[in-house]
Amino acid sequence: MPGPLEQRLSPNPYRNLVLLALVTLSGHRNSPGLLEDAHRLVTGALPRGRRHPRPHEYARVRRRVLRRSLFPRSWHPRGQAGMRVSPVDGTGGEVRALEALEGLDSPARAAYALMRMESLDAQAATALLASVGVREAATAVERAREVPATLRLPDPTVVRVSGRGSLMHRRGLVAAAGVLVLAVAALGLTGAGTSGGTGVTTFTAPPPRLAGAVAPDSWRESFRLDLTAWHPRGEAVGDDALVRRSLAAWTEQEGHVPGRAPSGPALLFAGEVADRDVVLLHDGPRVARYTREGGEELVEVFAEPGNGVANWPALRLADTDAGTHYLLPPWVSEADTAPLGQAGADWSEVGHEDGVTEALPTGEHCGVGPVLRLRAPEVAHGEPYTAIDLGGLDTAHLGYMPPPPAEIRRLGPHEVLAPEQGFDLWGELACAGAPPEGPVRTATAWEFAVQELPGGGEGRWACVRFGAHDGGGLARAVLVAQTDDGTETIVAGEREGGWDCSNLNRQVAAGTWWQDADGRWHYLAAASREVDTITAVGGVEGSGEDGSGFLAVSGPRSDSPPVEEVVLTALDAHGDEMTVLSP
Known part of the structure; x- marks a missing residue:
């Protein structure tokens, strides 16, 4: 959970975030293009439409930038194709400026940036690195402290921008970076019949007409309760000029790319939210949000x-200093919210009018939230369901599956309504x-085992x-260790794609090192309910063949966990190998 030091806003937040990304990314490779990657990474980490993080958002954005820079395989740049950002002293200048960090890996470079630029002390830097998945955070901090504090770091906002791109994107890039020195080369405008910066003629499709609006009660007779059943809402639905401008802006932005221009979108919302005009348009399989402030x-x-x-998601309409306004599905008439990270689920009613909610605080617990409890009394069984804001346009359905001896719920996960339905557990997992x-x-938490900890605890x-x-996803195994000294979350491993931790594959196992209060390390492992044997070799040797599915092997007393690789295997009652989620 972010501490007080993590909430302090830097004097120049965008510059510091780009420099954090640049320094950290340089530990992965020393090839040209690092500066551009750092700018794109930070631009993608900022709240949608924001050029700088607001004070209450800074800790969340910094965690996101830090994690994406440390694990670049897990993020994809968001930006305008054709734009190029490079140092004013030529390609590769950012690499030369960081030569003094030679020999440091990415975690150590990130630690240096956190202590040097963000003024975090060693303890706070270690905690922040560990919270985003660095397994040897203390070692990274120690190595970073060996670098002289006199190292002169480059200013990543002094850049050269070149290439073709939309005028709106170039303005946003320059304004976000707070550019001090800007050399502009070959900046062409895109538009109907105009010539781009490279001499290529581009054409923009004309704005489309809106699809016919559905009636307010049409969802009562529709078998598909998706966006096609949403009727237009908002006090500006009849403002033809605003709606036409939103259609034109969408077309201007993407109409020059074949197949990207909107064609007959449906209007979902048009109105004023938090002193800005907002229009939501649906042109399956896409949703466009137009904002004018x-x-x-x-x-x-x-x-x-x-x-x-x-379960149906709420859509993000607008982010403000006070929080986020959401648009609820037309058939949802009851909404409540509860903060993660507190004991119990303290639900409070959410005010909403014509589907638009009041401003709700977002990202206050390890960068995620709020949790919403929504109810559509006239649909299906009318029971409440839970959703969580993970930073996207739409909320994610939040679920929980209890461990043995509870029966597997064939209809799917439980809603996260109370502590016994995973609410408190999710408060810990949100920070892992x-x-x-x-x-x-x-977002589903499948609790597959509960293990006694050496020396006491659970x-x-x-x-x-x-x-x-798109049907893909990510499965992440987490150990939540609860002792008299407190609660600790450790990411044991993760895997992208596949069926892991779903009704299609419930056979999983995971293991990790855990340190007790006396400073001794223990290798702990567990497997799901159908396990027969579980075995560890390599860094530790141990086996459990009693069908309990647990393993606990004592290791050394030291500051850091053993580094030798541990290979974990688990077999089910049929002798088949179970999926092991590893680092």
């Missing part, structure tokens, strides 16, 4: 959200690594599955 316009395009059998990049449709093993809109 003052003289600035912004168009953001997202994948359309998925829908469950009896960031959610994956891209839209997340479901270890709850959970597999957190983030389900993506």
Whole structure:
């Protein structure tokens, strides 16, 4: 959980975030293009449409930048194709400026940046690195402290911008970076019949007409309760000029790319939210959000959200200093919210009018939240369901599956309504690594085992599955260790894609090192309910053949866990290998 030091806002937040990304990324490779990657990484980590993080958002954005820089395989740049950002002293200048960090890996470089630029002390830097998945955070900090503090770091906002791109994107890039020196080369405008910066003629499709609006009660007769059943809402639905401008802005932004221009989108919302004009348009499989505040316009395009059998997401309308306003599905008439990270589920009613909620605090617990309890009394069984804001356009369905001896719920996970339904557990799991990049449709905590800890306490093993809109996802095994000294979360491993930790594959195992209060390390492992044997070789030797599915092997007393690789295997009652989630 972010501490007080993590909440302090840097004097120049964008510059510091880009420098944090640049320094950390340089530990992976020393090839040209690092500066551009750092800018794109930070731009993608910022709240949608924001050029700088607000004070209450800074800790969340910094965690996101740190994790993506440390594990670059898990993020994809978000930006305008054709734009190039490079140092003013030529390609590769950013690499030359960081030569003094030669020999340091990415975690150590990140530690140096946190202590040097963010003024975190060694303890705070260690805690922050550990919270985003660095296994030897203390070692990284120690190595970083050996670097002289006199190292002169480059200013990543002194850049050269070149290439072709939309005028809106170039303005946003320059304004976000706070550019001090800007050399502009070959900046061409895209538009109908105009010539681009490289001499290539591009054409923009004309703005489309809106599809016919559905009636307010049409969802009562529709078998598909998705966005096609949402009727237009908002006090500006009849403002033709605003709606036409949103259509034109979307077309101007993407109409020059074949197949990207909107064609007959449906209007979902048009109105004023938090002193800005907001328009939501649906053109399956995409949703566009148009925002106009003052003289600035912004168009953001997202994948359309998925829908469950009896759970439907809320859509993000606007982010403000006070929080986020959401648009509820038309058939949802009851909404409540509860903060993660507190004992018990303290639900409070959410005010909403015509589907638009009041501003709700977001990202206050390890960068995620709030949790919503929504209810559609007239649909299906009318029971409440839970959703969580993970930073995307739409909320993700939040679920929980209890450990043995509880029966497996064939209809799917429980809603996270109370502590016995995983609410308190989710408060811990939310701080065990960031959610994956891209839209997340479901977030389910599958608690597959509960283990007694050496010396006292309880270890709850959970597999957190983030389900993506396209059917993919990420499964992450987490040990939540609860002792008299407090609670600690350790990411034991994760795996992208596949069926792990779902009804299609419940056979999983995981292991990790855990340190007791006396400073001794123990290798702990557990497997799900159908396990027969579990074995560890390599860094430790141990086997459990009693069908309990647990393993606890004592190791040395030291500051850091043993480094020798441990190979874990588990077999079920049929002799088949179970999926092992490893680092």
